[in-house]
Amino acid sequence: MSKSILMIVGDFGEDLEIMVPFQALQMVGHDVDAVCPDKEAGETVKTAVHDFRGDQTYLEERGHDFELNATMAEIEPSDYDALVVPGGRAPEYLRTYDEVLDAVRHFFDADKPVAALCHGPQILAAAGVLDGYEMTAYPAVRAECEAAGCSWVDEVTTDGNLVTGQAWPDHPEWLAGFMDLLGDEVSHEAAVAADD
Secondary structure, eight states, X not given: XXXXXXXXXXXXXXXXXXXXXXXXXXXXXXXXXXXXXXXXXXXXXXXXXXXXXXXXXXXXXXXXXXEOOSOGGGOOGGGOSEEEEOOBSHHHHHTTOHHHHHHHHHHHHTTOOEXXXXXXXXXXXXXXXXXXXXXXXXXXGHHHHHHTTXXXXXXXXXXXXXXXXXXXXXXXXXXXXXXXXXXXXXXXXXHHHHHO
């Protein structure tokens, strides 16, 4: 059954963490609205590509322009069944917007599915919704998550309505976990067979 999903993005969000879930969720029949504070449908956010090349942290390069298809100021979080919060650098400034924090709180108050990846949990921490959850994020965000009251794990995890991953290499398991929360039938066997 098709769900209505809200995705909160911003300038220099991670390219793959925006593009892949946006397209994958549409591919299986969901309606996904991508919004950014202070921007309207038809405008774009600039993405960043983060790569892991053996350094102490990731390398960041300019990604694509990603077109928003809804306007944050015009949406009602209660109209959506689920929320996606990608990572990258965007969460560090998105968490300063009251409308973003209020939207996030709605999904947790209503116990709706939430998928957060990489630095996305910075927004959840700022919204004060992580207390008591078991979760993960990009390892450099661990201290913020634990300070917000969560228990840390080093792998993709689902706890209640929340599924979290550390970065875009977690997409297969993270998206499968989110789709499970949405009620989609996800065949994990096909993925395992392809690896054999």
